[in-house]
Amino acid sequence: xxxxxxxxxxxxxxxxxxxxxxxxxxxxALCALLxxxxxxxxxxRWALPGGFVQVDEAVDAAAVRxxxxxTGVSGLHLEQLGTxxxxxxxxxxxxxxxxxxxxxxxxxxxxxxxxxxxxSWVPVAEVGALAFDHSRILADGVERAxxxxxxxxxxxxFCGPEFTVxxxxxxxxxxxxxxxxxxxxxxxxxxxxxxxxPTGRSSSRDGGRPAxxxxxxxxxxxxxxxxxxxxx
Amino acid sequence: xxxxxxxxxxxxxxxxxxxxxxxxxxxxALCALLxxxxxxxxxxRWALPGGFVQVDEAVDAAAVRxxxxxTGVSGLHLEQLGTxxxxxxxxxxxxxxxxxxxxxxxxxxxxxxxxxxxxSWVPVAEVGALAFDHSRILADGVERAxxxxxxxxxxxxFCGPEFTVxxxxxxxxxxxxxxxxxxxxxxxxxxxxxxxxPTGRSSSRDGGRPAxxxxxxxxxxxxxxxxxxxxx
DNA sequence: TAAATAGTGTCTCTGAGACAATATGCA
DNA sequence: TGCATATTGTCTCAGAGACACTATTTA
Numbered sequence: 332x333x334x335x336x337x338x339x340x341x342x343x344x345x346x347x348x349x350x351x352x353x354x355x356x357x358x359x360a361l362c363a364l365l366x367x368x369x370x371x372x373x374x375x376r377w378a379l380p381g382g383f384v385q386v387d388e389a390v391d392a393a394a395v396r397x398x399x400x401x402t403g404v405s406g407l408h409l410e411q412l413g414t415x416x417x418x419x420x421x422x423x424x425x426x427x428x429x430x431x432x433x434x435x436x437x438x439x440x441x442x443x444x445x446x447x448x449x450x451s452w453v454p455v456a457e458v459g460a461l462a463f464d465h466s467r468i469l470a471d472g473v474e475r476a477x478x479x480x481x482x483x484x485x486x487x488x489f490c491g492p493e494f495t496v497x498x499x500x501x502x503x504x505x506x507x508x509x510x511x512x513x514x515x516x517x518x519x520x521x522x523x524x525x526x527x528x529p530t531g532r533s534s535s536r537d538g539g540r541p542a543x544x545x546x547x548x549x550x551x552x553x554x555x556x557x558x559x560x561x562x563x
Numbered sequence: 564x565x566x567x568x569x570x571x572x573x574x575x576x577x578x579x580x581x582x583x584x585x586x587x588x589x590x591x592a593l594c595a596l597l598x599x600x601x602x603x604x605x606x607x608r609w610a611l612p613g614g615f616v617q618v619d620e621a622v623d624a625a626a627v628r629x630x631x632x633x634t635g636v637s638g639l640h641l642e643q644l645g646t647x648x649x650x651x652x653x654x655x656x657x658x659x660x661x662x663x664x665x666x667x668x669x670x671x672x673x674x675x676x677x678x679x680x681x682x683s684w685v686p687v688a689e690v691g692a693l694a695f696d697h698s699r700i701l702a703d704g705v706e707r708a709x710x711x712x713x714x715x716x717x718x719x720x721f722c723g724p725e726f727t728v729x730x731x732x733x734x735x736x737x738x739x740x741x742x743x744x745x746x747x748x749x750x751x752x753x754x755x756x757x758x759x760x761p762t763g764r765s766s767s768r769d770g771g772r773p774a775x776x777x778x779x780x781x782x783x784x785x786x787x788x789x790x791x792x793x794x795x
Numbered sequence: 796t797a798a799a800t801a802g803t804g805t806c807t808c809t810g811a812g813a814c815a816a817t818a819t820g821c822a
Numbered sequence: 823t824g825c826a827t828a829t830t831g832t833c834t835c836a837g838a839g840a841c842a843c844t845a846t847t848t849a
């Protein structure tokens with residue numbers, strides 16, 4: 332069938348939802364925001380937060396709304412991750428879900444939000460089987476986040492409004508699961524155009540020279556990119 | 564509302580479609596497969612091929628099916644591009660569309676397919692305003708294709724089963740709209756792991772040393788990547 | 796032979812990674 | 823002072839781009 336050649340009477344009805352992969356770095360681990368389901372199916376299982384797209388609401392807008400409801404925070408980076416539309420991914424009816432990826436600084440604590448279901452940050456390494464196909468969605472989100480750190484300034488999204496180069500480096504080390512040379516990392520990120528904007532000075536947690544504090548720059552891409560260990 | 568906490572009675576119904584951005588390189592131009600709409604709305608306008616997702620069909624499967632119906636070809640590279648869900652993107656009803664990107668070698672001619680609507684290859688530089696939000700979807704698809712050539716072997720998807728390095732280079736030049744040094748390009752692509760598999764020899768169109776023919780290798784990523792002119 | 800395209804070799808520059816050296820705080 | 827961390831500098835190597843040069847075909 333060619334696009335648009337149809338009438339309202341011949342389309343099968345679907346429900347459309349958004350699911351959110353919200354990631355943060357806390358306690359030295361990459362964590363995802365998960366909710367525990369209070370009802371069947373998958374009662375008691377962890378699941379991604381999300382919900383229905385309203386009749387008069389753009390799909391992207393639904394993701395923004397849900398993210399605000401879940402985290403109490405707005406203005407986070409939010410991007411489409413993919414759409415998951417297997418016929419039986421929800422056992423009760425035909426649901427197509429548009430997944431979004433959000434990166435957040437360590438938020439105080441997930442707000443209970445408009446729902447009774449418990450929400451909490453769970454280290455992605457300790458996440459077991461999730462409800463529906465959410466395990467795969469989460470895996471796709473984590474991989475996307477890892478890839479985006481290479482060529483975008485999004486690593487700074489995991490940090491607070493002001494942060495040190497070492498904090499940013501810890502983000503990279505935790506998300507990628509590698510260790511990076513502090514000297515080379517420092518040279519690269521301070522040299523990258525528009526990534527960091529200097530400010531004043533910082534605390535020295537346990538001793539050692541204080542580190543300069545930076546704010547996020549306005550660069551859209553990271554050049555030169557920070558590459559993970561590749562072919563070599 | 565949190566994910567999965569709902570009942571079948573409270574979801575608003577949507578129609579779900581797939582739209583295809585099918586790109587090829589022919590006549591020294593990057594071309595998209597478009598159909599001319601035979602009915603309102605947007606009667607007479609060009610639009611992307613696509614159609615409804617069936618009740619018992621996965622969304623990805625619907626894209627594969629539509630691609631086969633439109634091009635008569637299977638086995639092409641096909642990937643999700645994004646989902647477009649503005650409330651009034653279709654004036655008649657609420658339609659959420661999942662867009663896909665396909666890269667094809669120069670196919671003989673678009674088959675008329677199961678539809679009467681005329682389909683043809685249109686150079687993307689000459690595409691005017693499309694129906695619905697298809698102009699934006701096409702633009703997103705073209706940009707995705709350009710970006711993918713950098714770090715994946717997908718440029719070879721635009722070539723036939725056997726091709727020369729010069730043909731592959733023309734693909735890059737046309738898609739990116741730049742000119743590339745033949746010597747450096749040759750050294751790079753023949754040096755990239757798993758990109759090209761040698762075969763026999765080739766014709767020499769008008770004179771000049773014959774070029775070696777290659778088949779696509781099985782590499783999933785292109786390392787080292789071919790980068791477009793960037794920060795330098 | 797001339798023209799044309801294919802393919803190789805070389806040089807230089809940039810950036811990555813290893814790691815020495817210096818700077819600046821706290822106990 | 824001693825220790826810890828921050829920041830700078832230096833060295834080496836790989837790969838990109840410029841481009842000279844060789845190879846192999848047709849006219």
